[in-house]
Amino acid sequence: MIRVVDLWKSFGAREVLKGISLDVPTGTTYVILGGSGSGKTVLMKHVIGLLKPDRGTVLVGDVDIPKLEGKELTEARRMFGMVFQQSALFDSMTVFENVAFPLKERKRGIPAAELKERVIQKLSVVDLAESVLPLYPSELSGGMKKRVALARALIHDPQVVLYDEPTTGLDPITTEYVDDMIVQAKQKLGVTSMVISHDIASSFKVADRLGVLYDGQLAAQGTPEEVRRSDHPHVKKFLSLWFEKQ
């Protein structure tokens, strides 16, 4: 479904991505694990077409994302839903307006009753009640914001959901809740998911496949178990810090 092929990207003299290649089969979750500044967000921005690579490409289905411009790129983005690190909810809008926004913009003239029904249905997927509809983002907890952000990402039934550091800054209980939410979105809706994270525990919990990004390259990738057995010195060091604690 998603195929990243020999992706290179530099900002000035700094090479951020150095020949990344990976495959994410339809209906599975791929986690890019890596430390701060390893290029995870840059990689994700290439997938959704927010950045253009210096070399290589990203294929989503048959669509060659870097080759698209303007209206075609806008159309292609309808395949995606994205959950941002800080949720990125529109703070001038209520929960209802936030979740309804992508659908309202895509299907202009959608009847109000249908719109409300869809919003309530997606909120129920992330275990939020109708009572949150009139609230503003400033009135929500961090965990609730993430859930609203996921409901917003799912409202138009995307084929692919991208998660940017979904558990950063959350307490352990909310982190577990968000992990379950990602797994449930995949199981209930069959979406293909790509997660970038530095949270080792969460990554191993939600991933079908996992890649460890280090110095602009994938130091290891495979199933969580295969990555855990990797001989790459950085991967061993990175993972051991967490596994030794367990």
Next chain:
Amino acid sequence: MIFFAGEMLAWMVRPPFRPELVIVQMAAIGVGSTFIISTTGFFTGVVLALQTNYAMHQLGAEGYVGGTVAVGLSRELGPVLTALFLVGRSGSAISTELGTMRVTEQIDAMETMAVSPIQYLVVPRLLAALAMFPLLTMLFNFVGYLGAYLIGILVAEIPAGPFIEHTRTLIDTKDILHGLFKAVIFGGVVALVTCWRGFAATGGATGVGEGTTRAVVTSSIAILVVDTAFVLITVGSGK
């Protein structure tokens, strides 16, 4: 900024059109600025009348105070001061709001939802500024002239007859249109600069603050530069 302006103009003529967002922005720029524009307009008119009267008195031409104030307000002070006050009040708000949306990834989020942030956020602000700057300039001019009339009649003791009569003689429709046309241009300049600075914000609160400061400074200078160029072209050629 040129690329940004090009995108802004391109998205302005492309559907979907969002009149409801333009109305919201017109209310934010216009209705919210009524008090400051009326107040500053009144005091500007008062001061301008007193200073003009000081000079005219030496020539024994106090009756021309009203006309001189009306021409000065309509052609120059009305559009320029209104634009400068709107930069401080509405331009800074636009830059801060868009800058905050940029650094909290709200603009990126909008882009990933296949909605153009330029079309959704910038175009309504541009259209609202193009409409509201001349309207508020008219308010500034009206209240300014009212202030000049009151101070001229009540304090400077200029007879009301010559005050109004010479205003009719001196001012022409083209003077008013000259000022309003400049106001439209200033509206476009302020919307462009403040939206562009907001979109270019980086970092966190500091980046947003710096962006807003730059937006206000750049807009204010741009207004005076554009005004000078406009006056050189029009008045310099005797129009």
